[in-house]
Amino acid sequence: MVRITKRVRIAELLEPEFFGSVLNHNVTVIENGPNGGLMIIDTSLPENFDTLEKFLKSWGYSISDISDIVITHSHVDHFGNAERIKKEAKAKIYAHELEEFKVEKVDFDQVKKTLKDVDQDEIKKTLDRINNMKIEIPTVDVKLKGGEELSGFKVLHVPGHTKGHIALFGEGVLITGDAVRNVGELTPPLEFFCWDYEQAVNSFKFLASLPYKVLIPYHGELVYKN
Numbered sequence: 001m002v003r004i005t006k007r008v009r010i011a012e013l014l015e016p017e018f019f020g021s022v023l024n025h026n027v028t029v030i031e032n033g034p035n036g037g038l039m040i041i042d043t044s045l046p047e048n049f050d051t052l053e054k055f056l057k058s059w060g061y062s063i064s065d066i067s068d069i070v071i072t073h074s075h076v077d078h079f080g081n082a083e084r085i086k087k088e089a090k091a092k093i094y095a096h097e098l099e100e101f102k103v104e105k106v107d108f109d110q111v112k113k114t115l116k117d118v119d120q121d122e123i124k125k126t127l128d129r130i131n132n133m134k135i136e137i138p139t140v141d142v143k144l145k146g147g148e149e150l151s152g153f154k155v156l157h158v159p160g161h162t163k164g165h166i167a168l169f170g171e172g173v174l175i176t177g178d179a180v181r182n183v184g185e186l187t188p189p190l191e192f193f194c195w196d197y198e199q200a201v202n203s204f205k206f207l208a209s210l211p212y213k214v215l216i217p218y219h220g221e222l223v224y225k226n
């Protein structure tokens with residue numbers, strides 16, 4: 001639990017068995033969203049719903065205080081709780097108009113080819129978990145193009161990881177979703193998970209060049225710059 005600025009907090013959630021390691025999810029929570037309540041950027045997985053609720057409670061809020069849900073892109077670790085929160089809180093969902101939301105099964109052989117160093121049992125365990133999650137597909141209320149402003153945060157279209165990936169930038173805080181990764185070092189997303197890797201690298205360079213004070217990648221550690 002980190003408070004970044006007066007309005008911005010991070011709920012750090014964990015995916016404990018992710019191909020032999022632990023993957024974190026930095027869910028950003030911003031006060032005074034466009035519809036007056038909390039604006040949440042990405043939502044993690046159903047298995048983390050209760051922990052997200054606990055974070056909100058420890059800050060004096062509840063799920064029903066969320067009024068705006070921004071989804072950076074159409075991967076399940078980002079949209080997994082969006083529809084549930086929307087229903088419980090009567091919140092609006094925002095995403096780029098080019099994003100297509102669906103739940104795709106991940107193929108064992110393809111992963112094995114890419115993650116050569118990871119134990120096969122670990123791959124199997126992770127895929128069993130991922131491929132059996134019950135996920136509701138979010139219904140998007142506000143389709144974005146990039147260039148909009150959401151409560152002081154500018155929407156940036158940063159394609160590459162997916163077609164319609166977005167980032168948010170405001171008050172010195174840059175929320176990058178998966179367009180920037182900081183697991184060990186600051187890098188573009190993993191090539192294997194990208195729709196168009198060349199565009200992903202360009203988007204990464206663009207985001208890294210912005211005059212941010214703090215960069216919040218969805219996976220990995222925050223980056224502070226003076």
Ligand SMILES: [Zn+2]
Binds near residue numbers: 161
């Ligand atoms: Zn992703």
Ligand SMILES: [Zn+2]
Binds near residue numbers: 078219
């Ligand atoms: Zn992700």
